Amino acid sequence: GQQVMQIPQYQHVQEGEDFTTYCNSSTTLSNIQWYKQRPGGHPVFLIQLVKSGEVKKQKRLTFQFGEAKKNSSLHITATQTTDVGTYFCAGPGSGGSYIPTFGRGTSLIVHP
């Protein structure tokens, strides 16, 4: 099926530093979603991006969808310990199906 590649796998930051995770696809995506999973918890939906070049913000989180709709990023400004967790991107499955295909996730570790 269609794959979305996510990097990095892990990221250690000092509290207050910025953090970015990237999601890439070899094919055009009709949409992309981002989820956050806290340690020991379950994934929680953050946002969906649909339009080429779209940028959305949620407080310190900024989500971008590339102009070619093949890549996306999540940027966190001035990380806090509450940001700890694994961030997943998810794209539609192969053939434009609506079965989400998840990236492997980026685990964010914030050191106080």
Next chain:
Amino acid sequence: DGGITQSPKYLFRKEGQNVTLSCEQNLNHDAMYWYRQDPGQGLRLIYYSQIVNDFQKGDIAEGYSVSREKKESFPLTVTSAQKNPTAFYLCASKPRGDHLYNEQFFGPGTRLTVL
């Protein structure tokens, strides 16, 4: 409160035994999904169902079985044929299987350990 429930939270089984994981939702969602999560592997799709009495294999269906007799329920059976069943299992649902808006709602998960 509306949501997805999975039970139990932790489950221990002996090797060679079948085990059934429960997933119930009262969100009136048509589509339901089962994922397996291993460290560093992300979420891998086991089975999904877009409507009652219909389900499809995902990427790693071997050794698993499901049923969808009711809209609210999508139980997953981990059979003895699954070679490495110890993992975190997540159930999810969303309003429509074929809708562009793809937000999935996840249950709290069941951590299965096979001894």
